[in-house]
Amino acid sequence: MNDHDTLFAQLSTLSASLVLLFGIALLWRRSLGAYIKAFRWQSLVLSLAFVMIGYFGHDPELYIIAAALLALKVFIIPWYLTRLQMRVGTEREVQPYVNIATSLIVAGLLVMLAYAITRPLVMVSKLPTRGAIPLAVGLIFVGLFVIVSRRKALTQIVGFLVLENGIALLAALCTYGIPLIVELGVFLDVLMGFLVMQIIVYHISSTFESIDVEQLSQLKH
């Protein structure tokens, strides 16, 4: 392995770790503002990671994707989230289903699980970025965990966005980005999905006068 590849490998592990850390940060914060901030920083680091992979992997397409990611996830979506938060009230995540200490332990276990299941991937790959692949899968699991363990609809949306970031990171690390047309289609879907979730949150807050999903429990049998 030459110097170029060593540096590439180190940088990709570093950036993937940072992205994962911002995901785990969700688990020890309570206010929605902090959630949005963590997501914003995570997306910023993620787009820098795309630029870095584009530079070392010699793929200029990734610059376009990084720019789209920056616009969408650092500016547009956080702006909508903040507006949504102001409209439906600033309810704090006071009592999540799983408390903070346990959440952090679970997150640690999930990252270990990610290392276990991605072993075959890391073994077959010759890419300099392979060392960081388990971190991306770990982030996917952490995003899932945020969704199932938190009670506010808005927090669940942020969990979903973090999960999406995990998948984007995975795609970048594994394949230096999927073809551009596909990537842009995915961004369009993320944006539309987010907007629809936002509409439904408005519905929830106007029909239930709260965004605590605990109240969404009328449908049985």
Place this chain on the structure above:
Amino acid sequence: MAFLLLLIPSLVAAALAATVRPYRKFVGWISAMLSLVSLGAAMSFALHSARGGEAPVFGPGELLRADGLSALLMVLVAAVASLTLFLSPDLERETNYRPRQLRWYQLFINLFIFSMLLAVSANNVAIMWIAIEATTIFSALLIPLIRSKTSVEASWKYILIGSVGIALAFAGTVLGYFDFVTLSGRAENALNWPVLLQNAPSLHPEVMKLAFVFLLVGYGTKAGIAPMHTWKPDAYGEAPAPMVALMSSALFAVAMYAILRWKVVADSAIKDHYTDRLMLTLGLLSLTIAAFSIVLAQNYKRMLAYSSVEHTGLICLGLGLGPLGVFAALLHLVNHTAAKSLMFFLVGNIERKYGSPLIKQVRGLLKVMPWTGGLFAAGMLALMGLPPFGLFITEFALFRAGFAGHHYWLMGTALLLLLVAFISFISQLNKMLYGVAPEGVTIGENSGWRIAPMMLGLAVLIVLGLTLPAPLEALLNQIVRIVSR
């Protein structure tokens, strides 16, 4: 050209609904007529394929492709879409929807239909993913069309579970692509299904196993395979009935299609019946959960949703049983599409008449609405797998495939579970058909000419129960050759 005729009509209808405001009835009629164009195009693909023609491709980078499997799905989706648009609430004499809601309905149902048709005609598996994700988005907006606490709850659960599931399917797609890139470097068309399949034998089995688990969980969530089925009863219980007819038959078929596409690639890479075992396990689990949930159901829409989970289980079993099973499962899918869409159109009639989704409120259906009630009873018997309906034949073929493959315990358990489901269906159906109608329910049909298109579904079920038309058989054989190479 035929691809354009397939895809453009629903876009035109959506654009029309978006531009004509306030809503006018002619929009609904035009959109219904346009859907017949799509159906014609789908039929032409199916006939071409049944005659053994090469799969046509279209667009830059062979964007769209229609082999036998795609063609079958195109026909299913386009046929149910057409029925749904003809039976839409806006074409009724009196409707309890406001013009704003009808406009919203026409806009999103057409976009929903467009994304399903795109999903089954896309050649690139990532484009297929994008289209399936779009179906979640468009359909989630239609569930709370009539705003209530329960419909909002259902739509939230639907979009959250659906989006997470589909995101995992994307992770699976990325892992599959990763394996390809590891072997042969990056290529623009590497995600095209035929290219993927051609290179599949050299992919790493271990990586492919991981990718397939992600894909099965992801698309399985959309198909409502247990244990990822929890959104199904909620969404089917709350969405407008014609919309549910589309979701329970066409959307379900599209999700199974995505699983099948990837299963073929995975089988070619893994080779030790790994995917078959997964399908059989999840199939049996779905059957078990469905059989016992039907007993507890108090709401007939939710009861039919559990019946969907049951048939999902049967189709999964079939797909895991080799070529004979695949043939049975595909034919079962066709029959199920006809039966389930019929049932949800009828449910729309029943709900309007009785004003309640609860089984205990619906009494004396046969007396109150003889046509609807009769069709409902026939549809139920078909779903239970009784002759002379098509589902009887396909269930029979499915079990024969299972016993021929020496899966005695598995098939025996499945038979017992079908029996449990059968008994609970009979008792629930009895409660609804007979007895004295509640106060205030007037006797008489409420659907006029609209009962005629519903009969089409029943006609399909009976025809497929008595015979297997030659073109359909040729098409199915064509697909079995694609799937089990």
